[in-house]
Amino acid sequence: MHPSSVHLVWFRNDLRVTDNKALFNACQDKQAQVHALFTVTPEQWKTHNMALSCQAFIHNALLDLSISLAKLNIPLTIVISDTYSNAADKVAEYCQQHQATALFFNHQYALNEQRRDEKVTELLKNKTTVYAYHDNVFIPPGNVVTQQGEMYKVFTPFRNAFLRLFFSQNNASLPIPEIRTHQKAVSPLKAPLFSLENTSLPSFISTEEEALKRLKQFCYESVPHYAKWRDIPAVDGTSRLSPYLSIGLLSIRQCFNRLYQTEPDFLENNTSGAFVWFNELIWREFYQHLIVANPNLCKHIAFQLWTEKINWRNNQDEFNAWTQGATGFPIIDAAMRQLNQTGWMHNRLRMLTASFLIKDLLIDWRWGERYFMSQLIDGDFASNNGGWQWAASTGTDAVPYFRIFNPTTQGRKFDPDGEFIRHWLPELANVPNRYIHTPHEWAAKTNNSLDYPLPIVDHAKARIRAIESYEEAKK
Template sequence: MNKLVWLRNDLRVVDNTALNQACAQCQNNESVIACFIATPMQWHEHHEAPIKIDFIHRRLNELRHHFAELNIPLIVKEVADFSQVPNSISEISTEHQVDHVFCNKQYLVNEEQRDFAVGHLLAEKSIKLSVFDDDCLIPPGHVLTKQGDPFKVFTPFRKAWLNIYRDQLDVLGINLAVQAKPTPLPNTINMDFNKHEIPVFNYPAFNYPPCSSIDWAVDDEAIHQRLLTFCYEKAANYHEDRDFPAIDGTSCLSPYLAIGALSLRQCFHVLMTEFPECLEQPESGAFSWFNELVWREFYRHLMVAFPKLCCERPFHEWTQFVQWRPDDAGLKAWQQGKTGFPIVDAAMRQLKATGWMHNRLRMIVASFLTKDLLIHWQAGEQWFMSHLIDGDLASNNGGWQWAASTGTDAQPYFRVFNPTTQGQRFDPKGEFIRKWVQELKDVPDKFIHTPHLWLGAHSVNYPKPIVDHKQARLLAIDVFKQANELGKQSSL
């Protein structure tokens, strides 16, 4: 009998818990097989970006060679949606005489329902399913308050998370606590790949709208080098450079974490090896990046503790009373980068052109949509998911609800980003703006953040601001204040 590794958002052979477990439990005369099940209709329902699916497709073609080096065939099949996955896994298991399926846990509601259905069908055929915690350094449900409840605010969560993490460091030592699992040894049996119908050439493209991700490398060497380069050359100044989009100061590793081409343990291991004292230096750049990785964990823990977050519900119930505005014209202007606010427009054009956006800009454009335009955060969340190469429900939902003041530990509703002053602060000379808003390339520095004051005497095809920020801010605060009062009344 053979073992099957079912890949999902863990597209790697290095530090893959399910793969390591399958290989470890493989006895003499047994082999390991890997599979990936594409689900285009499900991706469409979840607003997955075409550039991300192309990224996954290219990564699978790269991964095929890494698995081949381990004498493990990688089978890629396509079905419509999650409802058809159980039969597909069952058919692969039957065809290849599998008695045990291994996979790494996904924490979202639809994915958990899919896994339950798979496990139920496999059990009917006496096939075992083992699911492992692999996506988080500390699994959801293990970081709790003294009362045994999940944390709702990041700072105390981080404190408790760090206490658990430090305990691991004390017991195991710094390297073992964050040690990425090695690549397993090759299968002892040299499998006949033709027997298992492994394609000789690249896997055919999935039935999904095309969008090239070619600017993002998918080979292990390039991915690992990007991690090393960031930790060795940029992490020390991360806290100073991270908010300035014209500076290449962020890691740009989020796409690799999103599809599991890189694990969180690999990131922690390199960071802690280079900066072993960073946990005791909260003002350092290394700790600032460490902090961002813990935010990623926090949002995943929240998804497990509060499943409503997977179901388009706000964390704070009172925000259901917010009177969002139906504004198709405003939404379209925001999507196309034609709001008349240069930093917003540059960010939105960067997203559309590259599938990625700088984190500071994500906060600025999200605040603009939800506060200046009073458009529902779900419209922004879906637009981001449908364009981001690093689209991730937990992080994307968490970020949008933070900006919209509807989520846990969110930006207070009475604090509203001023897009003009944000631009002046984080892109003072307009370098980033000029790169993405070509119409403004000749605008003097003095007017780059308020080009409408200069354009009155010059002919440039750039829109005037679609909203008066001062008035929009006051309106947003009033709308949220009224919603808060209604929420208090409804709870009486």
């Protein structure tokens, strides 16, 4: 009798059983024995500044995944190794021990991840066939290019080219694979799967079911108002799906298909909430493609090389005040406290806090990029790096260096009554709406004492200083 094939599915940032290309393809051979594996790499996570909330989120998602896989009779093994390079060795070892005939995984695009995958492919050469899929993006990186065959440096032409290709391909979601009736029953894994420094529960429920429920709710309830609401931090107007997308409890195709089902003609109207949200998914795609086209981004090198000459001030006390939400600028401080307490920050506020650190305090954007990664439950290297370089005017299609957000007027614009500010800064509860963005002005006028720091910088002077520093570097 011919020994049956053994297919190993290596899960990474795709922790779901629905619409998972690697898993679906591994299950196509009805006779094959299918195994699943996840490698935990604590040292690598530390090097990449992965937030503890994100590690806990992954941990809980793996417990859920093991339940879903157990229903299909697919066993999930958790392997702990320090680094990615070490993880490649462990995967190759597993393949040898279980005589795996094929390894299936979905591509990740950052540099260390690509090197890990090249290593495992090399180790398995002539022994195990390796199948890799582009599952985390709509279109494989390297395909949305200019007529000269180069990666776009500006978003809008990228989006136009992307949309042309997008509709010429199949964007359907794949179903859950069938139960492997010939495989013996397995039990789901029990916690803890690996040691967690932070035992407090993440603010997001990490199950595939929750991800799909939130997506459906968002598309039906919030998408019609998304264009208007998404900039108002006091309103729950954004999708809050980024944590689910970053570890793959949700696929981008599921996002598109649910959106399309809800509003089939959204592409004809680029001011509709649905189009504005889909545009955000294309930005995510843009940044994924960019790190493949420019591996230097993964080494924290600026896209605009002249900006490497900027003379940063890098004042440690000011940086600490920023991280703690103690800058004396209410909208900035409220945003930083939201991040520190929930592991998530409203998108508009990500831009404002980043701009404040870089332009007002003249602190190297890499300091902020690292800090965000260490706190964000949805930390995704490509999007985080892209966002920080955008704010720093060092990236592709970035905000011009002389356009500098004024934190006070931005606060008035997006949180006019200070509802968001009061929620995160209870010490400003009694400040009237008129003064909520300049509380010390009110305290001085009314002889009230405030337990809130004075602004650590004069925005008008800081703005001039920033512009001069950039112009000096540009020479």
